[in-house]
Amino acid sequence: MKLNRTAQRTIEILEIISQKPEGASLDELCGRLDLPKTSAYDIVTTLETLGMVHADWGQKKRYTIGLTAYRIGINYTNNLNIMNVMEPELKKFAHEIGKTVFFGVRSDCEVVYICKFEPENPIITTATVGSRIPMYCTSLGKAILAYSEPEILQQLLKRMDFVKRTERTITDPDRLMEELEQVREQGYALDAREMEEHAECVGAPVFGADGNLVGAVSVSTLYRDAVNYEELGQIVSGKAKKLSEMLGYIRGRG
Structure with missing residues (x-):
């Protein structure tokens, strides 16, 4: 390059x-x-x-x-501190739930995987730390979009390139907005085989001490008819709330 x-x-x-x-x-x-x-x-x-x-x-x-460079450096340090707090909990969560756990943050119109933890007998996933995924068809992305500021959300939707990954991929912005409203109501997002035909993922938002969105945590698994994904969503949402509290978030602040 x-x-x-x-x-x-x-x-x-x-x-x-x-x-x-x-x-x-x-x-x-x-x-x-x-x-x-x-x-x-x-x-x-x-x-x-x-x-x-x-x-x-x-x-x-x-x-x-200057002050701007100092602020950028502080943000980087804060992010490192955030991961130091969350990584042991995420690692433990992967072993408890027996599924692959991710944490991701927004980077423009995409999500970047910051960390990945697997159980003892993981299902092989191609996703790696540092790789980028679309926001509109992933649980991490939808969890982040749903809790983004309205102005930011509208800007992102205008710049997104909606590509149909599977037959279930949502490519209509209005339909996506309806789903994001549902995500806010239930506290978690689903990737119902929208990114990959064989995979189902559940994600939920994580907030920092200032009430701002930090990123999202997700659980990835092979799709099974017998799995209760609503129940899994509640589990992931509960873990995301615990992570937020560990970072100093006070519910109701943001």
Whole structure:
């Protein structure tokens, strides 16, 4: 894959600035990266405008890490802390329920698997940590969509490419909106063989201490007529509520 040179240089500049509490001058950045002064100036000026770096005036203008970059770093740290809290519980849940358990978060119009835990004798699944799945035909995605802010939900629906994965896949936005209303009423979402013909999944939302949606947890299993998926949905919903409480969520706050 060919890297974008400007994006690469921008990251390199941020890395250098982050290592220098006293700040880095434009001359230092150019010297370290062998950059033309005009190119470096354009990058740091853009970063300053966006709040990624802060300019301090002295004998020379020096750049330090800005508030926006700090907030991004804090969010990353918070996400790591969240997973540290949830992973042992998710691992235990996979063994208790005897099925594969996933946790995923939204990335634009898709869901990214953050972690995956399997029971002792797992059913083989092709999904791997880091892989992306559609939102409209998966339990994780529908759980996240159902509890997203209305403005965000409408923007996502407009940008989604509805592809029919199986005969059961919902490809009509209005029909999906009806199902999302049902998800909110019952507290869990179903992927009723909409993504893969042989698989049925149940997902439920997880909230953080600030009341905002963090992501969703799901249980994946081979479809069986004898399985009570409503009962499984209640179990997954209960586990999602417990995870939310472990993260400091107070019911009714958001």
